[in-house]
Amino acid sequence: MVTGAAAAGGSIAAANLEQRFTVFVATHRERARRLAWRLVGGDAAAAEDVTQEAFVKAYRALGRFREDSKLETWFYRILVRQAHNHRRWRAVRLRWSGGSGGEAPDPSPWPARDPGLGRRIAEALGRLTRRQREAFILVHLEGFTVRESAELLGKPTGTVKSHLHRALRKLRAELADLQDVDGGCRK
């Protein structure tokens, strides 16, 4: 994915930047979109919008980061913030249009294998606080470490652990029927 800037400029530095960005997008596209999808409550169009916007910001900041690891942290931080902004705007729109102002799930078709379960999980996640939801999704669903998540959320690791603990307890209570009586999970 080479933009017009490199072609027009023709400089090696610009071309390298383009190349680096292309690799960065290819490496993180899938995970970023999935993370955004989970953060915005399963809305595919919103997830794509949030992810693309985060990549655009990453492109513009590319020159400031020599190490891709720093860029990666910065990029995911932007992505989480973009997703949060989307949720806020959706809540505002709902309130103005006469809705409850809560975070209703998107009405678009649910792509998961079990649509009913997917929606229930989205709703249960929507009832968590913002930080609990973000911490849970980052650590438990996306596999970021606690330290990485703390860095992305701008919170101490202890706070993230506390959010994780509370989020898991709430979700297990809300989705208790997903677990067997003996403590195992229904398959």
Add this chain to the structure above:
Amino acid sequence: MTSPGDERVRLDGAEGDFVERLAAAYAPPPMTAGERAAFDEGVRSRLERPRLRRPLIPAIAAAAAATLLWFAISDSIGPRGVPGEEEVEAVVASSWEDELFLSSDLDASEDRDESEALPGDYLAIAGAFLDG
């Protein structure tokens, strides 16, 4: 991005199974080759869009705030020349107060007519010189 000693969180037993089930059920399907191409095209077209100039942002924000303020104020003010509800109430209230206090003041001044306070002989002199 991972630092040494910063390991992934692993939940055991029931919690682990529960989280695994959530992760499996709450995920979008992987992107197809076509979706990946469309996604990249979307990023490219966003990059080619002209950027909003930073100096304009405060001006736009101020204009938006002014618009919101205008809507907020215009809700509480009626059309020009026609008093709003509060204004009518104020007029009514002032008329009522005027009537109560001003008329009672007039009554009071009438009550305080000094003629009634004058002794009878002074009243006779006043009648002879003033009225006659």
